Amino acid sequence: MVPEKAQAIVVRTYAYSETSCITTVFTREYGKLRALAKGAWRPKNAFDSALDLLSICQVLVLRRSSGGLDLLTEAALERRFRVGRSLAGFHGGMYLAELLDALTAEADPQPEMFDAVETALTSLSPDADADASQSAAVVVLAAELALLQAGGHGPAVGRCGACGERLDPAARTAFGMLDGGALCPSCRRGKRGLVSISTSATSALRAAAALAVGRRAGPVAVEGRVLGELRAVMNTFVSHTLGRRLRSAQHLTNG
């Protein structure tokens, strides 16, 4: 067997023995893989300290054909997730890793999801070359919308999620947690699980959705109050979509 090369984001790592770990990496080429990294925690190892949480790295992996753990034979760091003083960036990165893990099955390649998270992690790292003028909360929101979209769970934003009718951008939006997002006045009748989103939050959500699909460039400026409103909406929407709350969602901030 020949190891295969892949670009990976480290989404989870836990101890397997004193010197080895099991890591969940999301690769661009093969999707999510769970792999044993033998000797990763020895002082001299083949992993270049690349297996820290949220690192982006190149890995060599021996794929198991039948269910079991893959074997990670080498890793080389491309970019470490540097949080510096930004706690919002750190929690945002953790949240995106948990969401990515929750939305994907093993060995199911989703290059769009990979790209969305890689881009977000790059701009959440304070000393990155990337544009740092975008607030962590907006970066997280845009990446989360991109992930949901790629997974087939993206909420309707500018059009009614039920009939497709274009919605008035200057009005409050009725957002159906159980009905795929925004709803027009006739489709919202009799629906349960609706929240009414303010006009500022409606326009911020549209802007973040446009950022998510690359239809506009940042930065998008959104007030903390509005971000708080959107965060509450998205936390509930994601919980409904996944059938459970993500642990890291409670740490997300509006900054």
Ligand SMILES: [Zn+2]
């Ligand atoms: Zn409708």
